[in-house]
Structures are given as C-alpha cells and as structure tokens.
Amino acid sequence: MNLFDLQSVFEKTTPEKIMTIKSITLSLGLVSFVFTASAAAPDLGKLPPAAKKEGVSYDKDIKPIFEKSCVKCHGPEKNPKSKYRVDSLEAAIKGGSSGEAAIIPGKGEKSPLLLQVADLIDDEDKRMPPTDKRDKYPALTKDEVGLVRAWIDQGAK
Ligand code: HEC
Numbered sequence: 001m002n003l004f005d006l007q008s009v010f011e012k013t014t015p016e017k018i019m020t021i022k023s024i025t026l027s028l029g030l031v032s033f034v035f036t037a038s039a040a041a042p043d044l045g046k047l048p049p050a051a052k053k054e055g056v057s058y059d060k061d062i063k064p065i066f067e068k069s070c071v072k073c074h075g076p077e078k079n080p081k082s083k084y085r086v087d088s089l090e091a092a093i094k095g096g097s098s099g100e101a102a103i104i105p106g107k108g109e110k111s112p113l114l115l116q117v118a119d120l121i122d123d124e125d126k127r128m129p130p131t132d133k134r135d136k137y138p139a140l141t142k143d144e145v146g147l148v149r150a151w152i153d154q155g156a157k
Pocket residue numbers: 066069070071072073074081082083084086095096097098099100102112113116117125126128129130133137140
C-alpha cells in the first residue's frame with residue numbers, strides 16, 4: 001500500500017464508520033460478558049432437594065457427616081486446610097482463608113459449602129471432599145447433601 005492509498009483510507013473514515021466500529025466493539029464486549037457470567041453460575045437444577053426433616057441441627061445431624069468426610073483436613077490439627085474448621089458451628093459458618101463465609105444461614109443455594117459438596121463448583125480444586133481423596137474421605141450422598149441443604153435453609157442452627 002503506498003502513501004497515497006493510506007491517505008485515502010483516512011479521508012474515508014467518516015463519523016458514521018467510527019460509530020459502527022464502536023458499536024461492534026460494544027456488542028462483542030457484551031457477548032463475552034454474558035458468556036463469562038453464565039459459565040460461573042452453578043446449575044442449581046442439579047442441587048439435590050432439601051430433606052423434608054424439620055429441626056435439622058448441627059450437633060445431631062451435620063457434625064457426624066463432617067466428622068466422616070471433612071474433619072481430618074478441617075479440624076483441630078495443626079494446619080487446617082485453607083484455615084477452615086468444621087468442628088464448631090461458628091467456625092463452619094465463618095469460612096477460612098478465602099475470606100468468604102462458607103455458609104449463609106437461611107440461604108443454601110447461596111452457600112459456597114453446599115455448592116462445593118454437591119460438586120456444582122466449576123473449579124475442581126474446590127469440590128469437597130477433594131475428588132482425588134474420596135477413597136479415604138467419602139463424598140456426600142445425595143441424601144446427605146439434601147440434609148445439609150435443609151440445615152442451612154432452616155438457619156444453620
Ligand atoms: C483431604 C483433605 C480435605 C478434606 C477431606 C476436605 N477438604 Fe475442604 N479443603 C481442602 C483444601 C486443600 C482446600 C483448599 C482448596 C482450594 O482453595 O484450592 C479446602 C477448602 C475448603 C473450603 C473453603 C474454605 C475457605 O474459606 O477458604 C471449604 C468451605 C471446605 N473446604 C469444605 C469442606 C467440607 C464441607 C468437607 C467435607 C465434606 C471438606 N472440605 C473436606 C481439603 C480438604
């Protein structure tokens with residue numbers, strides 16, 4: 001392309017063309033935003049339904065599940081993984097080094113812990129118990145996930 005051609009390209013860049021380019025850029029941005037947002041949203045349709053049981057409690061119903069599948073890594077030992085402990089109700093709700101609450105009482109669907117034990121988190125490293133350790137620390141059954149869901153929905157008492 002010689003200099004003369006280049007000059008004619010610049011001369012033809014009308015305000016209309018600039019607007020078209022801007023709106024194409026904007027739509028592309030919007031499309032990629034929508035894609036990113038939908039990839040991050042968990043598929044709540046796959047979440048096992050909350051157990052019908054009333055008065056689900058940490059001490060009676062949930063602690064035994066945590067003791068079987070979680071407490072070896074998230075208990076009183078020297079370095080609980082991700083500085084997160086499930087051996088007391090307060091600590092289990094609070095969360096660990098992520099800085100995010102693990103449980104939002106009353107809102108199972110919004111509680112990271114429930115999505116993590118139901119394998120609905122995209123990031124495989126955050127599925128609990130870790131997928132490569134389930135020979136020693138069993139994954140929660142659908143019924144157990146339903147019980148955890150009911151417990152959180154009922155206020156995580
Ligand atoms: C074999 C060890 C191991 C077991 C068993 C285990 N976890 Fe974890 N957990 C980890 C590790 C490692 C991380 C950090 C993962 C990461 O962020 O990459 C973690 C992180 C977490 C977090 C995030 C805490 C925060 O705020 O940073 C939660 C919540 C959690 N685990 C819940 C559970 C629950 C509930 C169970 C039992 C159903 C469980 N884990 C079983 C190793 C374990």
